[in-house]
Amino acid sequence: MIGQMVIDRKDLSKLTDTLLYFMTHVTFLVKLINFGYYRRNLLTIEDDLRAQILYSFSKNQLGILISKIDSCNMIAKIFRLSCVLCILFYSFLPLLGEEKGLPLPGWLPYDTDKFYYETVIFQNFSVCVTAFNNSTIDILTWKLITIASGEMEILKVNLRDLVHEDVNKTKKIFKSFIERHSALINLVHKIEFVFSKGIFMQFLSSVIIICFTGFQLLVVPMASIQFVFLIMYFFCMMCQVAMYCWYGHEVMTTSDELGKFCYMSNWYDSDINIRKSITIFLEKTKKPVVLTAGKFVTLSLATLTGILRSSYSYFAVLQHLYQQDSQKL
Template sequence: MERYDWKRILRANILKLKIVGLWPSGDESYKPNVYTLWAICSITIFNFGHNFFQIINMIFIFDDLHAVTQTAYVTFSEVAALLKTYYVIRNMPTLKELMVTLSSDTFQPKNARQIKMVKPSFFFWRVNYVMYWTMSVGAMFFWSVYPFLDKSAEEYPLPFLAWYPWNTKTSPMYELTYLYQILGLLFIASAAISVDTLIAALNVYIGAQFDIICDDIKHLFDPGSPSEGFNRKLIGIVKHHREIIRFAANTNKFANWIVLAQFCHSAGTIGITLFQLTAVAPFSSEFFSCLSFTFSMTVEIFMYCWFGNEVEVKSSNVVYTVFESNWLDTSMEVKKNMIFFVMRCQKPVKMSALDLFYLTLDTFMRILRAAWSYFALLHQVSSR
């Protein structure tokens, strides 16, 4: 059977990560070469610099609630994106090891039935991927053009409120600063979205491997299978299960701090964005940018929680699949080995952020409820 290319769905993701300096070539981490120099320059200038100037500006406008909320919901997300960039670079060896494991023989589907079985999960990931990018591109587009579309009394308006050590009210510094903000936004958004969808895809891979191992167990004792091969095939299944657990642990190791940073700021950011929707002119370009950003943040959290929840559900299915297989007529030795395997699979795999937050649908609902609470608090303070 032809080898199945698991990384095919990640080609667009990997290309974007390469452009922003977050994917060294091959299966190794950064080396002293031209690409590393590009990564240092692009991250420093566009990721760090863009965040730095906006954070400095927040110090000067801290006593203005409207101005702070106008800046905070974007700045918080961009700071979180900068943290994602840092932890991707820091954990690059772990990430490349995951890619190597994904291409190993152990993770290969055994037949066309198993390939067909895992395709719906990847299709749903693609749907979320397209929705996430569509909402994010919509927000970036309206942020980029609203100074022109919304006739403001301010002269030389910029897409984002920021402080710069030069005069942005004169040409050509205004045009250059405007271009810098747009490029910074594109680099930060591309890095953040690609990392988010990459982590979601890793969770899809884990769930797909549990689907494959469940299918292997279900058909382990099919009529016509040689009885002397039961133990050999069962040992292969146990090794496969152990590799999946190791893959999941490495995924958690890579994504721990990224998911923690995302979850910590998501509720507040969504709440501030909802409040900002009530403060801007209805149906203006700024209004649509806030609306698109709210939807993109919601899809982002949903991807984390849905596919993390799928890992837990599919890993817990392994135990029940054992009892669906035709093991009753096998030898006592095989039965003992099956019982031993069931005992190993009792605890389902849970994807988490340092064991503080679990990637489940319950967590998703908690974040949405917290976001609404923040919105209600800001609306009440603003009304007073």
């Protein structure tokens, strides 16, 4: 692809088409290398999820966690389906053109006409493997963040429903809540440590990919299968980056509400020592738990807005350059 970009460096339409695929595969490679490098840290996350402190709640409260996981599963299925449809369009795209083309743009050191079908099959197989593994890393990250968010939601309910009658019993229960809160903060930090670098690369490339996809939609004729493929591809990229921001935003807002729910209990009937503990806990919850991408970007809806704004800015520049080139011709 790098060789192809050098060849097409003066053709903006072809250059952006190659860059579109190039950035997608580079992003996947970075995420895969990051995932492999930190694979042992996943075992510590698994141990944390098995800890008894995170599962001391009632059956009704378990429903909160299950509903959140079910919601994430539904989003994951939609994302997988969009990936499958994207690959199907991607596979048939070169076969339906007037000229024989390859799914992946790029320079190859042999006669592609002679080995056309072998090359197409190999590239399609490679794309299927890439898409499956890439989406798996994304969905795994979303689910881990969802579990952390669901645990925070249960902790909110427990803090609100805490009854301050028996002093010793209340002390014991509130202490377990503090321990659970610390365990959840530790869990979120471990998730961030393992996946944040890959997420940062995903955000960085999403700005470019969304921009180039929008530009290709402008260049490609609407009555073509390539246009449909680009629409599906654009949806996949938007879903990929939006879900990171959405679930990260959920963790941030849920942890930010812990203090408010704690204040909603009948804390005024509690012992003076418990009230002191509550005051310290409230101070601790003033700083929400946030997930970041590479310690630079916060996973939030504001970040998603920023990504779309940046993509549109670059798209406007490309559109202007393309119009200038068209006028010269």
